[in-house]
Amino acid sequence: xxxxxxxxxxxxxxxxxxxxxxxxxxQNLFLFISFAxxxxxxxxxxxxxxxxxxxxxxxxLIWVAVIGxxxxxxxxWILFGQRPYWWVHETSxxxxxxxxxxxxxxxxxxxxxxxxxGHAMGSAGVYYVMVTALLTLLLQKQQQQLKKWCTHSLxxxxxxxxxxxxxxxxIFLAAHFPHQVIxxxxxxxxxxxxxxxxxxxxxxxxxxxxxxTAFLFVFALGFYLFLKAFGVDLxxxxxxxxxxxTDDKWIHxxxxxxxxxxRNLGTLFGLGLALNSQFYVDxxxxxxxxxxxxxxxxxxxxxxxxxxxxxxxxxxxxxxLFYFLSFCKSAAVPLTAVAIIPYCLSHITNTENKKSV
Numbered sequence: 001x002x003x004x005x006x007x008x009x010x011x012x013x014x015x016x017x018x019x020x021x022x023x024x025x026x027q028n029l030f031l032f033i034s035f036a037x038x039x040x041x042x043x044x045x046x047x048x049x050x051x052x053x054x055x056x057x058x059x060x061l062i063w064v065a066v067i068g069x070x071x072x073x074x075x076x077w078i079l080f081g082q083r084p085y086w087w088v089h090e091t092s093x094x095x096x097x098x099x100x101x102x103x104x105x106x107x108x109x110x111x112x113x114x115x116x117x118g119h120a121m122g123s124a125g126v127y128y129v130m131v132t133a134l135l136t137l138l139l140q141k142q143q144q145q146l147k148k149w150c151t152h153s154l155x156x157x158x159x160x161x162x163x164x165x166x167x168x169x170x171i172f173l174a175a176h177f178p179h180q181v182i183x184x185x186x187x188x189x190x191x192x193x194x195x196x197x198x199x200x201x202x203x204x205x206x207x208x209x210x211x212x213t214a215f216l217f218v219f220a221l222g223f224y225l226f227l228k229a230f231g232v233d234l235x236x237x238x239x240x241x242x243x244x245x246t247d248d249k250w251i252h253x254x255x256x257x258x259x260x261x262x263r264n265l266g267t268l269f270g271l272g273l274a275l276n277s278q279f280y281v282d283x284x285x286x287x288x289x290x291x292x293x294x295x296x297x298x299x300x301x302x303x304x305x306x307x308x309x310x311x312x313x314x315x316x317x318x319x320x321l322f323y324f325l326s327f328c329k330s331a332a333v334p335l336t337a338v339a340i341i342p343y344c345l346s347h348i349t350n351t352e353n354k355k356s357v
């Protein structure tokens with residue numbers, strides 16, 4: 001089994017070298033694609049746009065992103081996947097030959113296990129939600145079969161184009177092996193498809209959001225502590241990242257497993273707070289909340305405010321404080337986009353209308 005995995009990993013290293021050698025001029029493009037595929041952009045950009053244009057899609061985006069990334073963490077802890085940038089230095093596969101040269105980049109040195117790829121899984125899940133939502137919106141009033149077929153084909157071609165680019169970027173950066181990104185895409189699509197048929201999330205109460213958030217955290221923490229009691233350290237990959245990363249400055253605490261877990265759970269908890277707040281009811285659920293001009297204003301101001309908000313980086317010197325502030329910051333993202341900004345805009349509009357009368 002080990003020799004078979006060595007062959008899979010070595011073939012993956014060959015692909016990393018091929019991309020880095022033949023597409024070196026595309027380095028900035030691959031770096032941008034990897035940045036764009038980060039779930040942070042789902043929360044800070046895609047979510048406010050979709051939520052105010054089609055509320056159910058926005059809610060589904062958050063659930064798919066959060067649950068998908070939580071499952072990604074559990075899978076990574078179970079599968080113990082290697083990453084190319086450290087595997088080449090530790091394997092005995094090249095004992096009779098020279099170790100391949102694999103270039104590293106500022107975003108290469110992620111500290112979690114490698115399988116399945118979180119970027120590929122998150123991107124596949126999020127884009128699957130958006131493509132299926134667009135198909136539903138665009139095809140429901142379309143009568144001509146040719147136009148339906150063209151729309152369907154173009155959207156899915158776009159989807160697969162994005163996934164291929166994300167997969168190639170993660171391989172180019174030596175962050176993942178090919179089989180890890182393929183597994184990530186399949187897993188992400190499966191999670192998104194499951195939530196396309198799960199309608200309970202649209203009417204979930206605050207209590208259900210709290211219980212779900214607590215369950216996901218307790219399960220992950222319990223799983224970690226249970227295995228640690230038997231001598232299995234699920235944070236083994238952090239030590240490998242620190243040992244083999246070319247530059248210590250490229251190792252960031254926000255790439256550790258628990259940082260991602262608390263960041264995502266904070267987002268889910270914040271969505272529950274926002275959807276069950278009086279601010280949301282007073283602004284988005286009223287007549288004014290149905291106007292396109294109001295929706296577009298909410299989108300623009302949400303993206304601007306969240307962009308400024310994202311510039312705040314919790315201090316990383318004290319880990320527990322960093323995790324707590326990351327949770328709070330993430331909870332504030334949907335709370336701001338769903339409740340606070342719509343309420344403020346609604347209040348300003350109502351005040352101006354009263355003055356004009």
